[in-house]
Amino acid sequence: MVAVDATSNLNDALDRTRDYLLSSQQPDGTWKGLVESDPRATAFYLNTIRNLGRAPSAETGEMERYLLSQQLECGAWQAWPAGAPDIDVTAVCVLALEKADTESGQQARTLGQKWLSSQPPIS
Numbered sequence: 001m002v003a004v005d006a007t008s009n010l011n012d013a014l015d016r017t018r019d020y021l022l023s024s025q026q027p028d029g030t031w032k033g034l035v036e037s038d039p040r041a042t043a044f045y046l047n048t049i050r051n052l053g054r055a056p057s058a059e060t061g062e063m064e065r066y067l068l069s070q071q072l073e074c075g076a077w078q079a080w081p082a083g084a085p086d087i088d089v090t091a092v093c094v095l096a097l098e099k100a101d102t103e104s105g106q107q108a109r110t111l112g113q114k115w116l117s118s119q120p121p122i123s
Contacts, residue, residue: 008095029068037082038077038079038086038089039066039067039070039071039076039077039092039093040079040089040092040093042063042066042067042096043092043093043095043096043097044057044061044066044092044096045063046063046064046067046096046097047092047095047096050096050099052085056101059103060101061101061102061105062103064097064100064101064102064104064108065102065104065105066103067093067096067105067108068104068105068107068108070110071093071108071112072085074115075090075111075113075114075115076089076090076110076112076115076116077090077093077112085115087116087122090112090115090116091116093108093112094109094112094113094116097109097112
């Protein structure tokens with residue numbers, strides 16, 4: 001009896017999930033909405049824009065300010081909310097801010113570089 005109830009509950013949850021996804025689909029077949037991620041996504045995008053040779057813009061300035069807003073007090077970035085400082089995420093963010101145009105971006109890069117420099121070598 002318990003297995004039947006569990007299967008029934010699972011099927012109900014799957015049906016509700018499917019219904020929600022289909023009801024939120026756009027007419028062109030896509031979905032839109034906020035995607036939560038660590039700062040790497042923003043850093044990768046900012047780095048891509050810079051590598052394509054695009055000039056600084058309001059958008060790149062906003063990305064630099066966002067990266068600063070996500071930075072921990074110690075200067076590092078974390079891979080998930082309430083996570084520990086993460087060396088990989090921090091390295092990606094620092095590299096993306098290498099050519100920062102805003103004071104916010106330059107400040108974030110400097111703090112991140114200091115934190116990276118304070119970390120022991122990876123063995």
